[in-house]
Amino acid sequence: MVMERWLFVVNPVAGKGKAARRWNRYYRHLATLGKHWDVYHTKSPGDATWIAKKTVEDRAADVVVAVGGDGTIHEVIQGLAGSSIALGILPAGTGNDLARYFGIKKGLRAIRQLQGAIKRQVDLVQTQNGVFINIAGTGFDAWVARHVNNSVWLKRWGPFGYVVGVAIQLLFFRPQRVDIEVDGALYTYRSAWLVALGNGSTYAGGMRILPHATMEDGELDLCVVDGLSKPEFCLIFPKVFTGKHVGHPSVHLHRGKRICIHPATPWPVHADGEVLPQETMEAMVWPGSLTVLCPAP
Numbered sequence: 001m002v003m004e005r006w007l008f009v010v011n012p013v014a015g016k017g018k019a020a021r022r023w024n025r026y027y028r029h030l031a032t033l034g035k036h037w038d039v040y041h042t043k044s045p046g047d048a049t050w051i052a053k054k055t056v057e058d059r060a061a062d063v064v065v066a067v068g069g070d071g072t073i074h075e076v077i078q079g080l081a082g083s084s085i086a087l088g089i090l091p092a093g094t095g096n097d098l099a100r101y102f103g104i105k106k107g108l109r110a111i112r113q114l115q116g117a118i119k120r121q122v123d124l125v126q127t128q129n130g131v132f133i134n135i136a137g138t139g140f141d142a143w144v145a146r147h148v149n150n151s152v153w154l155k156r157w158g159p160f161g162y163v164v165g166v167a168i169q170l171l172f173f174r175p176q177r178v179d180i181e182v183d184g185a186l187y188t189y190r191s192a193w194l195v196a197l198g199n200g201s202t203y204a205g206g207m208r209i210l211p212h213a214t215m216e217d218g219e220l221d222l223c224v225v226d227g228l229s230k231p232e233f234c235l236i237f238p239k240v241f242t243g244k245h246v247g248h249p250s251v252h253l254h255r256g257k258r259i260c261i262h263p264a265t266p267w268p269v270h271a272d273g274e275v276l277p278q279e280t281m282e283a284m285v286w287p288g289s290l291t292v293l294c295p296a297p
């Protein structure tokens, strides 16, 4: 039997350096996988996309394992989308929402899970700027993400930095009109706080914004929070951690294959935790376009 070739793509800065430290422990145990393996350490943002695309072009591996967080996975899938090369995940980021979705554990348990992993075909979401796998959106959360990403101090403070970012945005944020098209049907929200759409259920380290979303149904889930005062928003916001915001009259859910979001004035857009260089979102589900190594049930 021909031995599979696995490429590990390590983002040394993921998890504020956690990925580099974890890799130093992980690689001693890779012989137990019984694969030919190689490693690539990323040198800058975007490098993981470059190596994933090159791996697909050269057919240089059967599996590419992202060692990092959701941003590293986001970069790797830009190359793997639509190919037969599978994605593996060794979680070493800050939020690790994708590892959480697939039931992938942290530390050496993740290596043991890779040993007996099964392959699942999951949907990706095609946008004007490549693909994403988990959740994208615009509005309040995107402003917080942009603010924290642009601030050396807030970034350094980790989760506390996000709390400060939320507090600052609460002072300055103004809801606005957002027009949304779902499979040709038009919806207008006159005072939208945020719009989240995607495939996975959690973002930002466990917030269950799309609690019913799955990556294998060929559809996108959409959540719009609209028409709340600031005090009301502050009351509802904590419910997102348990998914209990769903059911509130100001929380609107939709499902479809093609979703376009047009805010009245430009808002930042995020996807898989990365702030994107675009101000509208045109998203289309791409069913079964990624193979993922997942823990056996």
Ligand SMILES: Nc1ncnc2c1ncn2[C@@H]1O[C@H](COP(=O)(O)OP(=O)(O)OP(=O)(O)O)[C@@H](O)[C@H]1O
Binding pocket: 011, 012, 013, 014, 015, 016, 042, 043, 044, 045, 046, 047, 068, 069, 070, 071, 072, 073, 075, 092, 093, 094, 095, 096, 097, 272, 273, 274
């Ligand atoms: N060598 C590098 N130097 C600097 N930045 C890098 C390098 N390699 C990758 N990056 C960037 O690091 C960023 C963060 O990576 P990642 O999202 O995986 O970690 P995280 O933010 O800690 O985790 P999570 O997204 O799960 O919260 C990505 O935006 C990626 O572009």
